[in-house]
Amino acid sequence: MATHKTSKTEIRIRQYRPEDHADVTKIFVLGLMAFDDNLDFRYLWEERLRTDLTNDFADIEASHIAPGGNFWRLGVGREIMAELERWSKENGIKKLFLTTSPKKKQALAFYNALGYTKVDEIVCFWENPRYFEADKFEKLL
Known part of the structure; x- marks a missing residue:
């Protein structure tokens, strides 16, 4: 073995x-x-x-x-997001939002694990033609 x-x-x-x-x-x-x-x-x-x-x-x-x-699964994303949130709080930012493709299951799980919540809003990268919808996530700091 x-x-x-x-x-x-x-x-x-x-x-x-x-x-x-x-x-x-x-x-x-x-x-x-x-x-x-x-x-x-x-x-x-x-x-x-x-x-x-x-x-x-x-x-x-x-x-x-x-x-x-x-760099996936090495903790880089968590470190980056923690630093972003720390900096945002220090600078008076109360809420963060991000978008990701609904096809990116690892990203969806990652953001959920960090406390981000999917909101009922679809963001499109292009309007004409309407194409590539992305899920929006938010987190109150």
């Missing part, structure tokens, strides 16, 4: 640095293009990618970093 030994991975969340730009951009592209497997609407994702790379990624420090997936 084979045994599977896993070693504890050290996780260090640190501030984004400009020299991270190429790696972060690659992670963002891979994450966004893997978000939806419906090829009929791939052009919408490609257009969003062009827009995001031109706008948001022109100043990454003021925008966002997309997940790459290789």
Whole structure:
């Protein structure tokens, strides 16, 4: 019988640095293009990618970093969300909300485990054509 030994991975969340730009951009592209497997609407994702790379990624420090997936189940998400909530409370923010695809069962379970509640509101990424609905979750801090 084979045994599977896993070693504890050290996780260090640190501030984004400009020299991270190429790696972060690659992670963002891979994450966004893997978000939806419906090829009929791939052009919408490609257009969003062009827009995001031109706008948001022109100043990454003021925008966002997309997940790459290789850190799942290592506690990174919990650390990031805990820091977000801590910072939000310190800065007087009373409620957070987020969206996720209803197809992302792990994400749904993750946000529920963190105390986020699904609200009765559907968010669409596009209105014309109306496409890609996302569930909205909220948490009072």
